[in-house]
Amino acid sequence: VQLQASGGGLVQAGGSLRLSCAASGRTGNNYVMGWFRQAPGKEREFVKAITWSGRTIYYGDSVQGRFTISRDNAKNTVYLQMNSLRPEDTAVYYCATKEDNGSGYSLSKRYGYWGQGTLVTVSS
Numbered sequence: 001v002q003l004q005a006s007g008g009g010l011v012q013a014g015g016s017l018r019l020s021c022a023a024s025g026r027t028g029n030n031y032v033m034g035w036f037r038q039a040p041g042k043e044r045e046f047v048k049a050i051t052w053s054g055r056t057i058y059y060g061d062s063v064q065g066r067f068t069i070s071r072d073n074a075k076n077t078v079y080l081q082m083n084s085l086r087p088e089d090t091a092v093y094y095c096a097t098k099e100d101n102g103s104g105y106s107l108s109k110r111y112g113y114w115g116q117g118t119l120v121t122v123s124s
Contacts, residue, residue, distance in 0.1 A: 001025040001113040005095045008118030011085055015122070019080040021095030021115050032057075032100045033071055033078035036108055037091035037120075044094070046106035050078060057105040063089075085122045092117040 007019040021033065034049035048069040049057040056069055066085075071078040078095060096111035104110035
C-alpha cells in the first residue's frame with residue numbers, strides 16, 4: 001500500500017486547510033485510515049481515524065470541533081478538514097493505514113503503512 005499526502009501549507013491563525021491522503025496498491029474494505037501529527041521536538045500524536053464504514057475515532061479535545069475526518073472509499077482517499085487553526089497545530093501531518101481489528105486506532109505502532117507527511121504551519 002502506498003499513501004500520498006497533500007494539502008499542507010502556511011496559513012494564518014483562524015484559517016483552514018484540507019489535507020488529502022490517497023491510497024494505492026493493496027487496499028480493501030477493512031482498512032482504517034488515520035491522521036497523526038508531529039510537532040518539532042515532540043512525539044508523534046494521534047489526531048483522528050476513520051473506519052471503512054465511516055465511524056470516526058478521536059480522543060481528547062485538542063482538535064475536536066475544529067478538525068473533521070472523512071473518506072471517499074471509491075477514490076481510496078481520506079481527508080482532514082482543519083478549521084480554526086491555531087499556532088499549536090503546526091506540525092508535519094502523516095496519514096497512515098492499518099487493518100481494522102477493532103483496536104489500536106490511536107497507536108502509531110499499529111499502523112503498517114505511512115504517507116510521507118505534509119507540513120502545516122500556522123502563523124500567529
